[in-house]
Amino acid sequence: MTKEKLIDFLHQGNNISPIVYQRIAEYFNYKKLAKGEFQLSAGKICDEYLFLEKGYLRAFVHDTEGNEVTTNFYEPGEMVFEVSSFFKRGKSKENIHAMSECEGWYITFAQLNTLFHSIPEFRDFGRSILVQGFAGLKSRTLSMITETAEQRYAELLKSSPAIFQQAPLKNIASFLGITDTSLSRIRKEFAKKH
């Protein structure tokens, strides 16, 4: 278990000395999740800022009728944490669930703040993680407005094909904003055309 991939990720296009990133990486702790474990449960405060090195996770909430709604999928190479709960120190509405065995590296909120205050480069990193998440969410919202379910399906299939090996249809459906019945139909039509 080396921190090699974590260190690569911390670079994130920044052109900063490897020594600084080495120093940052030292704060991160190794973590392993078995398939089916929860990285975060609704009602708890998210206190881990996790770099996912291996495996797949799914975030979901329960809507007012009690149905599970998938809000996100996480693949290797992404940061996993619930922004609002983590930074505002409030109870999470979201659950984050391991769809497969996962491995990664994390720091706590307190550690993150220590690093923020002492290392300017890490501030920039942290900000870029937030901004990236923001931009991603924005384009997702826009696609909910401007695109058909089939277009959203085609895009997800292209951008994250691995998800389809990890998650059952109904979870992908609620992520796309449709029912599993509809997704089944859409997938059938889509297969005909391609």
Add this chain to the structure above:
Amino acid sequence: MTKEKLIDFLHQGNNISPIVYQRIAEYFNYKKLAKGEFQLSAGKICDEYLFLEKGYLRAFVHDTEGNEVTTNFYEPGEMVFEVSSFFKRGKSKENIHAMSECEGWYITFAQLNTLFHSIPEFRDFGRSILVQGFAGLKSRTLSMITETAEQRYAELLKSSPAIFQQAPLKNIASFLGITDTSLSRIRKEFAKKH
């Protein structure tokens, strides 16, 4: 034109000395927009971090077919800037347009960074602005998935009634993810019930 409201806003629940906020506020410049002016145009880099004291703005993009899609409305007391363009220094896809005469206070990206590096409290403020925007966007996305158009209409009407005095129906409709025809029908049905 006093900076009183700006200073109140900078407090944002933090319990920090007014002297620090006074110092921060000194960097902000006054700005006035006439009705119809653009605070940001697609293709330009967003370089103003604007506190809106008076007036109403609307953000929109053009989708692949060239239709305007409203992505946000801004009311007095909010920060107005395009997260991705501002922080990543890239060309904006969004336009931000004054629906009425507006007044506010802004700093540039360079000034914001100067403040970030020298004033820890301002870092926390900046982060909380991002986190707040993130949480708001998330709940908007969720409502696109779990709620009917009528429910979304009812919520917007409740949370931001002033928008209905400022924006034409079609802009509100595209924000809600429906056509103006549908919104007209929904509003009619809704009026019957209430």
Add this chain to the structure above:
DNA sequence: TATATTTCTTGCCAAATGCGAAGTTGTTCT
């Protein structure tokens, strides 16, 4: 004031999606 333009409403029909239920296939557990 007259005219042009935009905004909003309404009607008709088509397409997309949801809902409930049934049936099939596949997986897990004992």
Add this chain to the structure above:
DNA sequence: AGAACAACTTCGCATTTGGCAAGAAATATA
């Protein structure tokens, strides 16, 4: 292997929403 359960597909029908077009109402412009 057998039983139980979850995943996926398919059907018929209801509901929501879209697209187009016409007309009325409101607003802006000459």
